Amino acid sequence: MENRLVVSASPHIAHKDSVKKIMFGVVISLLPAAVGGVYFFGAKAAWVIVLAILSAVITEALIEKLTKKPITIADGSAIVTGILLAFNVPPEVPWWIPVIGSAFAIAIGKVPFGGLGYNPMNPALLGRAFLLASWPSHMTIFKTAPKDGSLSGINLAAIKSYGLDAITSATPLNVFKTQRGILFEWHDVLKSGMENPALQAKADLANNAISQLSDSYANLFWGRVGGCVGETSVFLLLIGALYLIYKRYIGLRIPLTYIGTVAVLTWLFAGTEGLFSGDPLFHVLSGGLILGAFFMATDMVTSPVTPKGRIWFGVGCGVITVIIRLVGGYPEGVSYSILLMNLTVPLLDRYTKPKTFGKVEQK
Amino acid sequence: MDLNHLFVITISAIFINNFVLNRFLGICPYIGVSKNMDSAVGMGMAVVFVMTLASMVTWLIYDFMLKPTTSNIFYIIFSAKEPPDLTYLKTIAFILVIASLVQFVEMVVQKVSPTLYKSLGIYLPLITTNCAILGVAFLNLDENFNFIESIVNGFAAGVGFTLALVLMAGIRERLELAPIPKPLRGVPIAFLMAGLMAIAFLGFSGLKL
Amino acid sequence: MKEIFKLGGILLLVTALASGALSMVNKITKPKIEEQKRLVVERALIAALPTADPKAIEKVIENDEILYYIGYTTQEKTDIAGYAFVAKKAGYSSVIETMVGVDTTGKIIGIKVMEEKETPGLGTKIEEIKYGESAPWFQLQFINRYAGELAVDKDNGPIRSITGATISSRAVTNSIKEGLEQLEKRLGGFKKQANPTQTEQVS
């Protein structure tokens, strides 16, 4: 009897959650969006997801096998990385894109740093940034229009009646960026007093396109727009996010500050008629912001642990996202903003360390 | 002076063409001094200070001593027939100027503020061989910057260096407490991390200001 | 004190020796370097003005600035083969400089990118020569076009931009277009087009 007694430090009971449960909880939360991706973009989206998961899991197992370390694929984190990577590539990429992306995410972004819990940056986003830098043509061209919708999210009827078909073969933010550029050019021309009928025609079209984009909220919300495999349907992503919040796997500090910052800044600066003329709702609904804010910026390993640090993290992500969207080299900035903020996490943790209880009065 | 233009130079030097992550300048101190946050901050401040000064001084040297213009000092002193083109001496002139500048700064700081010397002093000698300092002098030439632009560029480049260094130091302090595979420990993982940082900084490329 | 002067003297001596040696090297290499610089422009001019006699190209200078070049068909300089100018615009990560040649009607007859430091593998494709071809495909697109046509596909123009490097493509295209418009002003207009083509209006 006595030798069976276990002696260990207190506490002697534990919460029922485990790393594995959390990871598979995240997997479950991503399922609606995954199903949505397959529904909207067809079987090739399913292929991308499956290949990305397989590649992530096999890469991790292979490296651990070769380096004679315990195999950790059962914790589910590689699966999460695989799904998130798949969610961040266009549906029509060649088969080797998700495979190489996942492999890079695991083999360079995660394992060298000590595996789960030690990677300083989000592996899936690193994989995506790697793909984007290496094969930009595959990663920036979207050809597949969603079921019952258009790539730009503009209603098919509006496209016809405004004659927009020439400029709407791109994702919403892409259309926004190029057309906004044209409008600015046109504003300059107007100011200089010169006449340029060709540009005026283009500017009129751009005005139409931007106003139609703003009217495409419903399409953006349900996911009837072009984009990466898992980023388009705000509705399905929110279902997953609610599940995570309900399960307390993620907090609200990062997503809310992130989305809030993007909304405020785009309202301020993203317009074509000066300050406060932007369309925050359009910017919140498009460009994978919801996916980023709820599923990737909240990645536990690569976000701050302190409550204040999380708020700054969210704000920082928002600021960088808007900077990239408005003046950067890419139409959207969610991935890079999160990666960049990942780098600041040790600093945020260090400088937002909460005051120890009772140290409040001491100065 | 166009403030907007100076802003563009600043942002470019800090984020878009970050000295360390994009231009590969100052790699040795970046890897060497990023193990600990306090020394990273100290080194960063020293670099900002010296870079700004070096940009200023090398610009003056180049424009008034080496460049074949009518304001060339030698042209004026020796009243030569034609302004001498001494630009081929720029490498030798710059490195000597920077080396003595660092010595001079070290002496001044030691006299003026012993506390500052304590936090900055040990990094100053290391700076002479920091190619970022000489690099910024050459880049100022390459870009045809005027005096103010050179100073701004020097300062911003230093800030960019410090940013990369401090971020790296924060992460490396954390990597010290991670089960990193043995062959990768130390410098190799620092380079992998630098690579990942550079990937993140690609997000700034193409920024149109 | 004495020692400082002694050491300083030695250092000065060494530096003086080094400078002397360098000035000798410089004497040898200087003409070579200038020759190289001249060659870059010369080669670009030949590419830009294929119909002109390479020895009959004149600079038009105003206030120490080269405005444009005039190329004549023969050394007698009777017939103008065309004009050339350098178009500049900031691309993705550098200022792209392109030598552009047009005939007297304003039609582009040759272009050559002289200076760019764009992203390797992306922006640098403005100079990419595909296997089996003799000229960069991107630049070939400009030949025989007029200023009014110049726009990249993303802006509904006929110039196919480089995948993943729209900014570089656009910089080249717009710099040429702006340069052409400026040249036209300076020349007081081009000759009437011999065979006017309808400018494509996509909108």
Next chain:
Amino acid sequence: MRLKKLTFKGGVHPPEYKELAEDKAIEVMPAPEFVVIPIQQHIGAPAEPVVAVGDEVKIGDVICQAKGFVSVPSHATVSGTVKAIEPRPHPVGGNVLSIIIENDGKDEWSPDVAFDEKYAELDADEMKKRILNAGLAGMGGATFPSHVKLSPPADKPIDTFILNGAECEPYLTADHRMMLEKTRDILEGVKIIMKILNCKNGYIAIENNKPDAVRAMRQAVKEMKMDVEVVSLPVKYPQGAEKQLIKAITNRNVPAGGLPMDVGCLVHNVGTAKAIYDAVSSKKPLIERVVTVTGQGIKEPKNVLVRIGTPFEKVIEFCGGVTENTIKIVNGGPMMGIAQFSMEVPVIKGTSGILALTDKETGMRDPDPCIRCARCVDVCPMNLLPNEMARQIEYNNFDEAHQLGVLDCIECGSCSFICPSRIRHVHLFKYAKMEVTKKLKARA
């Protein structure tokens, strides 16, 4: 009505398992054949044995004398013969010199113990003397000598007394039952304490998962016309920790490294209050206490009045023994209690519970790497960063751990409880505290 929510930052909601024993009235366990009384059952200097092997003792006879101010005496808890004075296993760890008394079954009391009608008129010093002589030490588990707590320095007057009936540890119901069954004795104790301290504000803090206790207390307070407030607190662990309790009730922050008296507060556990009443009114020393014997491994969970010094084995036997799948015996609650090597260890003054836990309840498994989920940060009632501290300690960086505030940790176990990776924070922190203190001493 208060508008502000009565709570503190952080904390967890472990499963309570109070239902195992909360309805079981306190049963008196017969005195065992022998008792083992360690000379150290409190924080501070150990007491000094004043009996020799072979001596005859009666219940309540002093068998070891307090040594110094922060120390309390111990008394014989059965009548009989001193059999041995030798080191024996101690529930807080290691072997401690203990006095073993064989019970002669006569249950003879020391003649000093008698009810004093006029106890309420005694002056504070006399009351404190009686409390010291009764060997009282905090019965919530921390076992800090009670008379010391009641003697604040002159420059730190106490204006607020809080009776701690929170009993936030899961499983434990001893205080709950006491409040129901000994309501008046406890309140008499409160009166004594408030008289000693001469303080005006009195609170009785009870978590709202014990509505019957709240009701009973309110009723008694009304009947006894006492000017104290019975506060019902939301259930949250570690509500019963002094600093957190003070924060929740008075919104005062006890400074880090400081004591409740620094903010004019004093907290005593309900068990202590009852014992104070006994000591002052009857000079009755602390010879027995209520222990919750529970856990899924106990066949018949009970609240038992046990003589101090009774081996765990005997108490468990009294409750029907343990089931086959019991893997852990714990002295105290599941969050802060101490796991035992053997069941020979005796009940001491601070033993609020004896738990027999099964493998299922403990949820033990090997730790996973930290995934920085930050739950530990969210729950830490002291606002520390348990994850960072644990990682530093794993790499033996004690200076960094010290800077992060490991000495401020109250070892409440919230972080380890919530951790999905099952990292043993408390274990690491205890270790680091030792190392840091060692280093600080070496430096001094």
Next chain:
Amino acid sequence: MSMMSEFSKGFYKENPVFKLVLGLCPTLAVSNSVQNAIGMGVAATFVLIMSNVIVSLIRKGVPKKIRIPIYIVVIATFVTIVDLVMAGFAPALHKSLGIFVPLIVVNCIILGRAEAFAGKNPVFYSFLDGLGMGLGFTFALTIISIVRELLGNGSLWGVPLMPPSFEPVLLLILPPGAFLTLGLFLGFFNWLDAKRDA
């Protein structure tokens, strides 16, 4: 002291890049093509040999206190010579190496060898040391650039080598690729050493 070992140590045992972790700025910056790498390698080797020889020649006449400035002047002189010659005779290479040609001055390998070796050893040994170190540096640059150019551009020395269906990993010739490749190489050599010692 064998001449052979003075020469050969630079390749592996004391390889300036992989073992001493020196001269990293040019290593990262110009290893995006084999042409650049070898150009830089040759330039640095030339400066290394010449400065080693001169420093060794004058080592007895140089006052201790000002030896470092004098070394720097010597090095800067040869760097300028390389710079001018390259600009005159290999303008394309000069352009693509950019400011990293004059920055050879602050390459720690060169000053390091002058201080650690040439200042204390006779001329011929210094020459061998410079040659060995220079070739070691070139060798390191070359193998890094082979990986980067082949995978990142599908070519070697500018000649396309990969099948047309190969889509190059552009990242490798971008700045992050330089860091990652060097990091992996350093790790690889550490692993190799550990394995040999075991």
